[in-house]
Amino acid sequence: MSLVLRLLGRESDxxxxxxxxxLSVLAERRLASGQSAELGAxxxxxxxxxxxxxxxxxxxxxxxKTERRDLAxxxxxxxxxPTFASWRRAPRWMSANG
Numbered sequence: 001m002s003l004v005l006r007l008l009g010r011e012s013d014x015x016x017x018x019x020x021x022x023l024s025v026l027a028e029r030r031l032a033s034g035q036s037a038e039l040g041a042x043x044x045x046x047x048x049x050x051x052x053x054x055x056x057x058x059x060x061x062x063x064x065k066t067e068r069r070d071l072a073x074x075x076x077x078x079x080x081x082p083t084f085a086s087w088r089r090a091p092r093w094m095s096a097n098g
Contacts, residue, residue, distance in 0.1 A: 001023045004075075007084070008074045010074070022062070022068070023046070025054055026045040029050070030042070043072045
């Protein structure tokens, strides 16, 4: 999550960044249930969190809906970026078929 947040120009320190905590909690939940934790799926969870609270706070108390919407928009811009699309694809030499 730190790299993604750095690419977005946001605070990436796991101990200070609410965005990092939110994305990490959502990703861990997805992975624990055998689901994909790719950015597109996380973006949907950011918009409509499938959890009631983060730590001791309700989700909306931890991060307001408008802030989550802003984070989702930033993630979407990153996903839509042609530069990021080519960066996400593994080089041919790393492919198992390759």
